[in-house]
Amino acid sequence: MKCCTLAFGVVAVCLLLWDALASAAEVEEGSLVVLPGQIRLTGPEARHGLLAVRRDRGSSVIASLRSGLVWRSDNEAVARIDQGTVIPTGNGSTRIVVEVDGATAEATVTVDKFEDAHQWSFRNHVQSVLSKTGCNSGACHGAAAGKNGFKLSLRGYDPEHDFFSITHQARGRRVSPGDPGRSLILTKPTGAIPHKGGLRFTQDSYEYRVVSEWIAQGLAGPSEADSRITRLEVLPLASRLKAGTELSMIVVAHFQDGHSEDVTRWAKYTASDLTVCSVDDLGRVKVNGSGEGAIVAWYLAQNATATVTVPYVQSVSPDLFNTSERANFIDDDVIDKLHALNMPPSPRSDDSEFLRRAYLDTIGVLPTVDEVRAFLSDPEPGKRSRVIEELLSRPEYVDYWAYQWSDLLLLTGNRLRPEALKAYYKWIRERVEQNTPWDQFARGIILSQGSTFENGAANFYALHQDPQDMVETTSMAFLGMSIQCAHCHDHPNEKWTNDDYYGMVSLFARVRGKGWGGDFRSGDGNRTIFLADQGEVLQPRTARPQPPRPLDGSPISFDEPGDRREHLAEWLTAADNPYFAKAIVNRIWANFFGRGLVDAVDDLRLTNPASNARLLDHLANDLVRNHYDLKMIIRRILESEAYQRSHEVLQENAADVRFQAHSQPRRLKAEVLLDAISQVTGVPTAFKDLPKGTRAIQLPDASVASYFLDAFGRPERVLTCTCERSDEPSMTQVLHLLNGKTIQEKLESTEGRVAQILESSLSNDEIVETVYLAALSRYPTNLERQELVQAFADAGAQERRAVVEDLLWSVLTSKEFLFQH
Numbered sequence: 001m002k003c004c005t006l007a008f009g010v011v012a013v014c015l016l017l018w019d020a021l022a023s024a025a026e027v028e029e030g031s032l033v034v035l036p037g038q039i040r041l042t043g044p045e046a047r048h049g050l051l052a053v054r055r056d057r058g059s060s061v062i063a064s065l066r067s068g069l070v071w072r073s074d075n076e077a078v079a080r081i082d083q084g085t086v087i088p089t090g091n092g093s094t095r096i097v098v099e100v101d102g103a104t105a106e107a108t109v110t111v112d113k114f115e116d117a118h119q120w121s122f123r124n125h126v127q128s129v130l131s132k133t134g135c136n137s138g139a140c141h142g143a144a145a146g147k148n149g150f151k152l153s154l155r156g157y158d159p160e161h162d163f164f165s166i167t168h169q170a171r172g173r174r175v176s177p178g179d180p181g182r183s184l185i186l187t188k189p190t191g192a193i194p195h196k197g198g199l200r201f202t203q204d205s206y207e208y209r210v211v212s213e214w215i216a217q218g219l220a221g222p223s224e225a226d227s228r229i230t231r232l233e234v235l236p237l238a239s240r241l242k243a244g245t246e247l248s249m250i251v252v253a254h255f256q257d258g259h260s261e262d263v264t265r266w267a268k269y270t271a272s273d274l275t276v277c278s279v280d281d282l283g284r285v286k287v288n289g290s291g292e293g294a295i296v297a298w299y300l301a302q303n304a305t306a307t308v309t310v311p312y313v314q315s316v317s318p319d320l321f322n323t324s325e326r327a328n329f330i331d332d333d334v335i336d337k338l339h340a341l342n343m344p345p346s347p348r349s350d351d352s353e354f355l356r357r358a359y360l361d362t363i364g365v366l367p368t369v370d371e372v373r374a375f376l377s378d379p380e381p382g383k384r385s386r387v388i389e390e391l392l393s394r395p396e397y398v399d400y401w402a403y404q405w406s407d408l409l410l411l412t413g414n415r416l417r418p419e420a421l422k423a424y425y426k427w428i429r430e431r432v433e434q435n436t437p438w439d440q441f442a443r444g445i446i447l448s449q450g451s452t453f454e455n456g457a458a459n460f461y462a463l464h465q466d467p468q469d470m471v472e473t474t475s476m477a478f479l480g481m482s483i484q485c486a487h488c489h490d491h492p493n494e495k496w497t498n499d500d501y502y503g504m505v506s507l508f509a510r511v512r513g514k515g516w517g518g519d520f521r522s523g524d525g526n527r528t529i530f531l532a533d534q535g536e537v538l539q540p541r542t543a544r545p546q547p548p549r550p551l552d553g554s555p556i557s558f559d560e561p562g563d564r565r566e567h568l569a570e571w572l573t574a575a576d577n578p579y580f581a582k583a584i585v586n587r588i589w590a591n592f593f594g595r596g597l598v599d600a601v602d603d604l605r606l607t608n609p610a611s612n613a614r615l616l617d618h619l620a621n622d623l624v625r626n627h628y629d630l631k632m633i634i635r636r637i638l639e640s641e642a643y644q645r646s647h648e649v650l651q652e653n654a655a656d657v658r659f660q661a662h663s664q665p666r667r668l669k670a671e672v673l674l675d676a677i678s679q680v681t682g683v684p685t686a687f688k689d690l691p692k693g694t695r696a697i698q699l700p701d702a703s704v705a706s707y708f709l710d711a712f713g714r715p716e717r718v719l720t721c722t723c724e725r726s727d728e729p730s731m732t733q734v735l736h737l738l739n740g741k742t743i744q745e746k747l748e749s750t751e752g753r754v755a756q757i758l759e760s761s762l763s764n765d766e767i768v769e770t771v772y773l774a775a776l777s778r779y780p781t782n783l784e785r786q787e788l789v790q791a792f793a794d795a796g797a798q799e800r801r802a803v804v805e806d807l808l809w810s811v812l813t814s815k816e817f818l819f820q821h
Helices: 017-021 124-131 161-165 206-216 320-322 331-339 351-362 370-379 383-392 395-408 416-435 438-446 457-465 467-481 498-508 564-572 582-593 613-625 629-640 669-681 709-713 731-739 741-748 753-759 764-776 780-796 797-812
Strands: 031-035 038-042 051-055 061-065 070-073 081-082 085-088 091-100 103-112 229-235 238-240 246-248 250-255 259-263 268-271 276-278 284-287 291-299 301-311 511-514 528-531
Touching: 017 238, 017 291, 017 669, 031 061, 031 091, 031 103, 038 085, 038 259, 070 081, 070 528, 081 091, 103 528, 124 161, 124 206, 229 291, 229 301, 250 291, 259 564, 268 276, 276 370, 284 301, 331 613, 351 370, 351 383, 351 629, 370 764, 395 416, 416 438, 416 457, 438 457, 438 467, 438 564, 438 582, 438 764, 457 467, 457 511, 467 498, 467 582, 467 669, 498 564, 582 613, 582 629, 669 709, 669 741, 669 753, 669 764, 669 797, 709 731, 731 741, 741 797, 753 764, 764 797, 780 797
Parallel strands: 038 103, 061 238, 238 301
Antiparallel strands: 031 051, 051 061, 070 091, 081 085, 091 103, 229 250, 246 284, 250 259, 268 291, 276 284, 291 301, 511 528
């Protein structure tokens, strides 16, 4: 078998690197390009694939060329080319040129260490074979208990353990240095002897060659001298293709010692949206339909992604995108994305739709009848901006966002005693009221200590008394990512390793608490958080503590004086932290659009790319430039045309759910919905032991009894995860709206809006108008007005109350009321 493509990694000189060599302005529309533009081959066994593609001015690949290609090397004494694969023949540099249809493009190749004897690496090469063939997957020997007495670490996260299992366990029968072909690690996966895992590779395969030659070379194990992978890249980074076309990818792994390897063969691939594109085991992408999807490549615990954009095939004038209204950079990025997808934006929302949406999303209450009348009758063009400023300064803004952060930080009476809960909520509310910058908010939580009664933020550590819990909640709350998988093994969908996880744990290892005893329900709930002078958490895999280190920050000494959490807080809130600012702007975006740019908002991993990565970057950078002012980001969003767009869909954008072509209707949150029902009926909901008039959004405790809130998806605040809150419809919700006591009792009240209407001198027309303005923030249409006024006219005096109740009930149970538009 010819020695082709030694693919060990998942990266291939990124388009950003190519752009450093040739700017986008120099690339002609549809110009021929070789990817990667520069490669380095280290050693005689190095191989590297090349791609011939056509690329537009925006650096997106628009075609992958496979036929009619003529490759040549300028100096075959340095490297030769075989069907797009570069093979070294000696040290030096040369050009590889491809010609197709009279056009040419080139790549530069450098070869070094050609004279060195090649040695296979267990850590980087043998483990790659085991991972690619699935031998160390969770369904095989990577399972927690292994398979048939043979256990490997999941996806090879523990090379030392795997080396020992292969070479020393089972009396060494798994390898035969004197006759590699008799090794069980080769005879079983090739089917030479029975194997429950089936055929994994053949005797003439490259996989067989790697493992057999490693055995013959002396079974060299993993060592500290091994060069470790530092990053992974995938080419092309961005593609703009047509449905039905195909695209080949190259993955390149970069190592500590500066060398790189084409690992396309050994990478594992997944596609984020199969309706857009799919990918096979060798990185060949097939485009299935319109939209945008991501291809994820995994190699040696590193991940890289590439974006595939497939414009919708429909007639849309380019001028439409050029002339679309733009209020700020949000609209620039949104319109550019829609342009790339050939998907037009819907028009601007009308005033009533905007007003209701802005009130509910910003302060969690409906506008009053008078506020709606005043706004709809105001002819001033700047009235929307004025309303935005008014909303940001209202006390209900504090209620709403204090509740949001209480969800995030898990305030519940099921885990905190009343005084402690009160102190924690007070601390959060004061920060919202003062518009405390988000970096200071986070530092206040992370560095908190002292009495949980006197310093409400210290309750974070009362809720999370185990360093592992502290790490996982901190990561989820302030970085928007779960690293829980790395607790046991390297994260399969992120770059975080088991070592990274326990480095973070070490930062919290000396946080202690006293008070309460073993049960938080005993005593008054006052716990004192302090720092011990010593103490470490052992990493189970090594039985040693891991040096204290933020995820991809620098480590500190075990003997470093002071509070280790200071080091974490500095890294966490640093302007160049790639996660902190993105996590919070993504949460805020989800509040206003129903889903984050990264969905879900607590899943900001590399393998779950944003629907608009450039916009997410711009929002995060804007937040940092403005000193983490959350109101500023909220203002930017509210003012954008993207937010103010109508929910009415066009034929050309009806398929959109991710790119802000139109507003996405979504059911009101449980607390907001209950408050809206109370507001429209004029009857506050009574909560046990709380003052009359307390709104659901003002509850500091998520455990306050409420059948309605539970039925409509209120989170329990046990986990920092948006999965706790549900907006899924259920039969329970339907039945409760139809005949449950929440609405019925409010309609029957002698003090609510129904009673007020009956006691007033309002005409039938004015009653209908008032109900519509109160609940839907709009005037009734002519047909609605006509039919409802007639219903009043047809009813007798004794039936008048029933008609008013029916009108309110009909509106309160309508989709238009229950949903945000």
